[in-house]
Amino acid sequence: MKQLSLFTTTFQKVIHQPAIILLIVVECALLLILLFAVQCEYDNGMLVSIHVFGKSHDMDLTAILLLDTLIKFLWNVIMFLLVLGTAGLFAEFFTDPLLSIYITKGFPRYHLVLSYYLSVVFTIAILQGVFALAMSITLYLKTGSYFGYFFISVLLSSLAIVSLLVSVSSLVSVFFEKPTVSLVVVLVVYFVQPLLSFGYDRASTAVNIFLLLLPPISQVNNAFFKTLQSESSIQFPIIVFLYIFFVLSCTLFYFQKKDIV
Amino acid sequence: MLEYIIKIDALSKIYRKDVFDKQPVAALNNVSLSFYQGEIVAVLGVNGAGKTTLTKCMLQLVRPTSGKVLFNEHVLNRKKSSIGYLPEHFRVPPYCTARGVLHTLGLMSGMERSELNKRIELVLQLVGLDDRRNSFVKEYSKGMIVRLGIAQAILHNPQLLFLDEPTDALDPLGKIMVRNLLRDLSNQGVTIVVNSHLLTEIELIAHRAVILHKGNVIREGNIGDLLAGQAGFFLQLSSYIEMPPPYSCSYNGKVWICEVQSTQELQQALDILRGKGVTPLNVIPKRTTLEDLFIRTIEEQ
Numbered sequence: 001m002k003q004l005s006l007f008t009t010t011f012q013k014v015i016h017q018p019a020i021i022l023l024i025v026v027e028c029a030l031l032l033i034l035l036f037a038v039q040c041e042y043d044n045g046m047l048v049s050i051h052v053f054g055k056s057h058d059m060d061l062t063a064i065l066l067l068d069t070l071i072k073f074l075w076n077v078i079m080f081l082l083v084l085g086t087a088g089l090f091a092e093f094f095t096d097p098l099l100s101i102y103i104t105k106g107f108p109r110y111h112l113v114l115s116y117y118l119s120v121v122f123t124i125a126i127l128q129g130v131f132a133l134a135m136s137i138t139l140y141l142k143t144g145s146y147f148g149y150f151f152i153s154v155l156l157s158s159l160a161i162v163s164l165l166v167s168v169s170s171l172v173s174v175f176f177e178k179p180t181v182s183l184v185v186v187l188v189v190y191f192v193q194p195l196l197s198f199g200y201d202r203a204s205t206a207v208n209i210f211l212l213l214l215p216p217i218s219q220v221n222n223a224f225f226k227t228l229q230s231e232s233s234i235q236f237p238i239i240v241f242l243y244i245f246f247v248l249s250c251t252l253f254y255f256q257k258k259d260i261v
Numbered sequence: 262m263l264e265y266i267i268k269i270d271a272l273s274k275i276y277r278k279d280v281f282d283k284q285p286v287a288a289l290n291n292v293s294l295s296f297y298q299g300e301i302v303a304v305l306g307v308n309g310a311g312k313t314t315l316t317k318c319m320l321q322l323v324r325p326t327s328g329k330v331l332f333n334e335h336v337l338n339r340k341k342s343s344i345g346y347l348p349e350h351f352r353v354p355p356y357c358t359a360r361g362v363l364h365t366l367g368l369m370s371g372m373e374r375s376e377l378n379k380r381i382e383l384v385l386q387l388v389g390l391d392d393r394r395n396s397f398v399k400e401y402s403k404g405m406i407v408r409l410g411i412a413q414a415i416l417h418n419p420q421l422l423f424l425d426e427p428t429d430a431l432d433p434l435g436k437i438m439v440r441n442l443l444r445d446l447s448n449q450g451v452t453i454v455v456n457s458h459l460l461t462e463i464e465l466i467a468h469r470a471v472i473l474h475k476g477n478v479i480r481e482g483n484i485g486d487l488l489a490g491q492a493g494f495f496l497q498l499s500s501y502i503e504m505p506p507p508y509s510c511s512y513n514g515k516v517w518i519c520e521v522q523s524t525q526e527l528q529q530a531l532d533i534l535r536g537k538g539v540t541p542l543n544v545i546p547k548r549t550t551l552e553d554l555f556i557r558t559i560e561e562q
Contacts, residue, residue, distance in 0.1 A: 005364075005368035005369050006369065012356065012357075096352075097348045097352050100317075100320070101346055101348065101366065103322060104346045105366075105369050105370050105371075106371075259322070261314075
């Protein structure tokens with residue numbers, strides 16, 4: 001019951017973040033557009049054209065490329081909002097006056113940090129899970145094709161990135177306790193890591209060691225885009241897990257000794 | 262004899278910004294104190310005296326540099342969340358209701374749902390928020406948030422209560438409410454440690470006071486004993502009388518006043534006056550307040 005109440009509090013906090021509210025609005029808008037403004041036309045079971053807001057588009061190569069770009073764009077928008085909505089949460093948690101009250105209620109410190117971390121990740125899992133399910137059902141009704149595999153990979157990839165970045169934000173926040181610092185660091189890491197990892201093989205040893213300190217976002221992104229081409233990647237969950245384990249251990253070690261002033 | 266509930270042994274706390282900090286701040290210096298069951302103890306001191314650090318060390322929110330805080334496990338079952346705490350700057354998310362906050366914190370204290378619902382109604386009534394139980398916290402005034410803070414601190418029937426500035430933002434009725442509430446809790450055996458700057462309030466409720474200054478305990482004792490030790494008298498005289506030191510007379514616009522600091526001094530002053538053939542108009546016991554005592558103690562430092 002103790003855990004559940006902490007989860008409920010965290011859930012409320014996450015869904016009241018402006019970026020998360022915007023994310024829910026964007027996802028609902030996407031769903032409504034798909035439901036009411038998009039019609040598919042088939043010929044002998046083959047998709048030949050799509051009607052968007054009453055305008056017909058043939059499914060030629062240009063349309064397929066456009067659709068691919070659109071999916072990537074939406075993926076980036078969703079991920080950006082998720083990062084914005086969750087990056088500052090840990091800094092707020094470490095400065096929350098209720099934190100001292102939770103500790104006086106007999107919660108061990110490591111327990112609080114882990115519960116909060118899992119609550120944030122579970123909340124995002126629930127939000128993204130509902131979106132993925134709704135999109136899969138809508139697309140199934142529209143096209144008769146099953147897109148579950150695609151949306152499960154969207155869900156898992158976004159969760160993996162959020163889990164990685166929230167762990168980074170926990171470590172930054174335990175030292176600096178400022179949501180803005182945490183947000184800036186997480187955004188820099190989110191954008192810089194994929195850029196640096198392009199030249200991973202050719203870079204100097206120092207850059208490669210530095211890259212090991214950053215969360216493996218590009219690996220997750222690659223794994224996600226591989227699923228778009230029906231390929232699968234099973235090694236990234238292990239890398240993600242190890243990275244989170246390491247970063248959270250550092251956060252816990254420091255928080256265990258930290259003065260709550 | 263009353264059993265101690267917390268014993269502090271040679272507690273020191275030094276704050277450093279980082280490991281290279283060459284000017285560390287000593288917030289507590291070798292502080293040793295005991296707190297007993299059912300007493301209300303006021304921890305007093307100017308800003309930065311170490312009051313909040315002392316409370317936070319007892320709550321294990323701040324790790325002492327040296328020394329120990331011992332809990333009497335026979336009296337206090339720490340695993341059952343038997344501590345209530347109102348932090349100095351109590352805040353809750355604006356989208357919560359008073360009932361919601363208490364419900365969450367009650368569950369975190371390990372309370373059963375059925376017991377919790379009854380208890381929430383009771384504490385909301387006690388702090389005067391029963392008619393605003395379902396209002397959002399963003400609609401609350403500062404005083405109402407403090408009342409909510411007090412409600413959460415006493416919700417789970419704690420045996421030990423720490424209150425940091427509990428009456429600061431309260432209106433006079435709120436202060437009376439807190440005063441009565443703390444007296445009732447103390448009568449039920451709850452140990453209460455209060456940090457406050459409102460000395461007139463503290464004087465009315467506390468059994469014992471601890472005055473901290475620059476991290477040191479400079480005075481400690483029962484309020485009655487502390488104030489009695491400071492007692493004195495005013496001798497009212499109809500005309501100016503030459504008195505030997507340390508006595509002196511001053512005119513207050515109506516009569517001449519001679520101030521003495523103790524019963525012994527009073528006897529000596531009366532002897533001097535008798536020797537001069539003067540009878541005082543009146544002998545008025547001086548009422549020393551906790552505020553007087555506090556200011557005098559700090560000034561002595």
